[in-house]
Amino acid sequence: MASSARTKRVVIEPVTRVEGHGKVTILLDENDEVRQARLHIVEFRGFERFIQGRPFWELPVLVQRLCGICPVSHHLCAAKAVDGIIGVDTLTPTADKMRRLMHYGQIFQSHALHFFHLASPDLLFGFDAEPAKRNIIALAAENRDLARQGILMRRYGQEIIKATAGKKVHGTGAIPGGINKNLTLAERDALLPELDQMKAWAREAIDLARGYTEDHLDLVTDFASFDSNHLGLVTPAGGLELYDGDLRAIDADGAVIFDHVENDRYLEYLGEEVRSWSYMKFPFIRSIGPEEGWYRVGPLARVNLCDRIDTPEAEAARRDFKAMTGGRPNHDSMAYHWARMVETMHAIEMIERLLNDPDLQGTDLVVSGERRDEAVGIIEAPRGTLFHHYRVDENDQVTMANLIVSTTSNNEPMNRAVEAVARKYLNKREITEGLLNHVEVAIRAYDPCLSCATHALGQMPLRVDLLDHEERLISRVEREAG
Amino acid sequence: MSDPPRVLLIGYGNPGRGDDGLGPALARAIAGGAAAGVTVEFPYQLQVEDAQTVAAHDLVVFADADAAATASFTCRRLEPAGRPSWTTHALAPAAVLALARDVFGATPPAFLIGVRGYVFDDFGEELSSRAQENLAAAVAWLTPRLRDPRATLLDPLAASLTQG
Numbered sequence: 342m343a344s345s346a347r348t349k350r351v352v353i354e355p356v357t358r359v360e361g362h363g364k365v366t367i368l369l370d371e372n373d374e375v376r377q378a379r380l381h382i383v384e385f386r387g388f389e390r391f392i393q394g395r396p397f398w399e400l401p402v403l404v405q406r407l408c409g410i411c412p413v414s415h416h417l418c419a420a421k422a423v424d425g426i427i428g429v430d431t432l433t434p435t436a437d438k439m440r441r442l443m444h445y446g447q448i449f450q451s452h453a454l455h456f457f458h459l460a461s462p463d464l465l466f467g468f469d470a471e472p473a474k475r476n477i478i479a480l481a482a483e484n485r486d487l488a489r490q491g492i493l494m495r496r497y498g499q500e501i502i503k504a505t506a507g508k509k510v511h512g513t514g515a516i517p518g519g520i521n522k523n524l525t526l527a528e529r530d531a532l533l534p535e536l537d538q539m540k541a542w543a544r545e546a547i548d549l550a551r552g553y554t555e556d557h558l559d560l561v562t563d564f565a566s567f568d569s570n571h572l573g574l575v576t577p578a579g580g581l582e583l584y585d586g587d588l589r590a591i592d593a594d595g596a597v598i599f600d601h602v603e604n605d606r607y608l609e610y611l612g613e614e615v616r617s618w619s620y621m622k623f624p625f626i627r628s629i630g631p632e633e634g635w636y637r638v639g640p641l642a643r644v645n646l647c648d649r650i651d652t653p654e655a656e657a658a659r660r661d662f663k664a665m666t667g668g669r670p671n672h673d674s675m676a677y678h679w680a681r682m683v684e685t686m687h688a689i690e691m692i693e694r695l696l697n698d699p700d701l702q703g704t705d706l707v708v709s710g711e712r713r714d715e716a717v718g719i720i721e722a723p724r725g726t727l728f729h730h731y732r733v734d735e736n737d738q739v740t741m742a743n744l745i746v747s748t749t750s751n752n753e754p755m756n757r758a759v760e761a762v763a764r765k766y767l768n769k770r771e772i773t774e775g776l777l778n779h780v781e782v783a784i785r786a787y788d789p790c791l792s793c794a795t796h797a798l799g800q801m802p803l804r805v806d807l808l809d810h811e812e813r814l815i816s817r818v819e820r821e822a823g
Numbered sequence: 824m825s826d827p828p829r830v831l832l833i834g835y836g837n838p839g840r841g842d843d844g845l846g847p848a849l850a851r852a853i854a855g856g857a858a859a860g861v862t863v864e865f866p867y868q869l870q871v872e873d874a875q876t877v878a879a880h881d882l883v884v885f886a887d888a889d890a891a892a893t894a895s896f897t898c899r900r901l902e903p904a905g906r907p908s909w910t911t912h913a914l915a916p917a918a919v920l921a922l923a924r925d926v927f928g929a930t931p932p933a934f935l936i937g938v939r940g941y942v943f944d945d946f947g948e949e950l951s952s953r954a955q956e957n958l959a960a961a962v963a964w965l966t967p968r969l970r971d972p973r974a975t976l977l978d979p980l981a982a983s984l985t986q987g
Contacts, residue, residue: 406839412867458871458914477871478905478918481925489926496872510866 367763375767378760389742397426397733398517404729404744405511412511413447413502414722415729420515421585422729425605425716427709429518435703436519437585442695443505443514444584444720449539449688450498451723452640452681456546457491459785460678464553468564468782469775490542494685497532497539501692504528519707529696536693540654543686547658550679554665565674565758565783568593570626570634571642572750574721577601579648581655581687583721590626590636591646595670598626604719607728613745624750635753638725639787640680645670650683652690658683674758674786722747724788748789758783827860828881830969831931833873833916834865836888841947842940842954845888849938852962858970869914874922878929884965885916888954889937895957896964901933936961 368377392403400419405412417440424432432440462475465484481488499509504524506512514520554561570593574586579600588602588610599610614623614631625634636642644663650656662683665671671680695701718729725747732741748755762783766776834850837843847865854863862880866873869885877883889897903921916935924930938961942951950958 406837454871476905476918478903478921478925481922485926488922492871492874492922492926495870496875499872 367760367767373769375760375764378756378763389744392742393739395739396737397423397731397739398737400729400731400739401515401517402511402513411447411451411722411724413443413506414720414727416506416512417444417515417584418718418720418722418727418729420517421604421718421720422716422731423517423718425718426713426731426733427517428711428713429708430710431708432519433703433705433708434700435523436706436708438695438698438700439505439520439523440515441584442524442692442701443502443512445688445691445695446498446501446505448498448583448723449685449692450495450502452685452688453491453494453498453546455723455788456550456678456681456685457488457494459788460681461487461491461549463782463785464549464678468560468778475778475781490545494539494542497535498688501532504532516707518709521706523703523706524696524701526702529701532692533696536689536696539689540686540693543682543689544654547679547682547686550682551658551661554676554679561673561675564779565761565786566672567754567757567761568672569754569757570598570629570636571645571670572626572636572638573643573646573726574719575601575647576651581643581647581650581659581684583643583684583688585720588719588726589646591670593670593672595645595668598628605717607717607719607730611745613743622745622749623752624745636750637754638747638750639677639723640684641671641674641677642725643721644680644683650687652687652694655683655687655690658686674754674783677786724748725750748787751787751789755784755787755789758786827858829879830858830861830882830884831877831880832861832863832884832886832969833869834863834886835867835869837867838948841942841949842890842951843888843943844948844950845938845940845954845958846886848950848958849886849936849961849965852958853966853969856966856970861969869916869919871914871919871922873914873919875927877919877931877933878923878927880931883920883931883933884936884969885933886936886938886961887916888940888943890940890943892937892939894939896936896938896961898934898936898964901935903930936965 366378367375370376388406392400395403400423401416404415404419420440424430431437457480458477462470462477462480465480466474477488477491502512503509505520505522506514507522514522570590572588572590574582575589576582576586579589587600587604588607589600590598590610592598602610610627612625612627612631612634614625616623623631623635625631626636627634644659647659650659662671662676662679714734715732716730720727726745727747728743728745730741730743731739734740759780762779763776766773766779768776832850832853834846834848834853836846838847850863850865853861854865862876864876885901901917901920903924904915904917905921916933920930920933938954939957940951940954942954
């Protein structure tokens, strides 16, 4: 989509750790009003090519290189797809529950990290607080206990991952057709004592997120709020499902667009558009079309679209969340934070349930089936629905990989969120700290995956460039992350 | 005889992204010959819980790739500091130190080694040839210092660096 000759560009460039790997471009019209916002992330499709030609059984380990934050999601999603390649549709109870425990540990640690690292400084200090105060270091200085509990919740989730996957990062637990270990009684007993504390902290985090929303309702409903469709997995009964459900999509009013779509039929319902100005794909709901068929994924979408949650405290929290909008889907970007804490409670409740399940000490770990050439795995990663789709040849080598990460699905919603912020806070020809602050808040609500990010020193800035109508730089604000 | 100081070496980076893997490569190279009392870790990136680990040590050395250094590697003293972040996908070593101080009440002396890298745009586990040379220089410089961590504590790493 080309901009007109009279369109001015404002470039906001939250790069990954390599220059130019991601940026947000805000297009101005000839009256200096914001016309459109675009997010560019160029990394991901390179990885799809990278794994072509590799043996399929390597995939659950190989794909973890996509991310240092949620490698478990890629590990399990690839494992599910590889299960399909080797003809396995049902795992043993021990393998299924070990993978689920790993996944809930991942959800718990990732959500806790996001909430305490990124969200809570905004919630406690306000969007307009000086930059030195809007970070977890200031949080630790002012509220040591809150920062500490965030760190220890993250660590607890990591310990669960280590016990199930073998390592905290880039483990090898899930293998084609099952799992390579069970949970020993010693591992279980090491995790049980902290459960009640983790639940208590999850409860407090829900109260914090809910309280903030109730106390700042005008701000929350006015900040980067816009109607959208929502997509996610559900159980056969329509409940929240994070590991192995079927697809459901709802519209902005909550009406079902499609429901109980099996994983391997996702392409019948979802299309992927390629646009000339971005390497990133743009998924959309086929029945609606590319213009209006974009959708949100992640905690907000999942809590919006499920009919219930199968754990008591999370279900009570979901009902409170739904009551805020009278049962209609919530469309506030800031509501991601509250929804994320509802899921955090669900995760720790599921962890408790699984740790007390003797199936985790079972010894029947792997099954096999009849080889297939193609399979799809879908999982709900912390940031949203994750798709892994592979084809393999007779030599077991990957010939096609199609991966849709949550940030790809949330690309358009993030564009809209940044656009809404820019419309409100862009002050003509100057990039202000206020605009930068609010852009950061909007991006933080989604916390985009930076797939395959590199980590060299000093290369993770949020940069805001203002270009005039001839694309000359007239203003720049840059702030290093971390 | 008192216990040797507890030393932590964290080499972080993405080994699947060319020279971005310099931090983990340095940590792995050191790990083989690490002296008693030296703990070596090589994560993709730093995270908040690393603050608890840092707080349990007497000396901390971070190692990362550096895309802009003018020397083959550099070493500098780090002080606790924090700033806002727009992503959970990055946490600076100074921020980890600040969390160790504010949450866990410990401020071990800390240093950051930056090894110059050149190729960050490709997928692949190979370091570029120049990066390999820089890595070898950094390993040769750091290894003897970690073998004598008591002296290191008394004579901080950075003060003894002549850029390689």
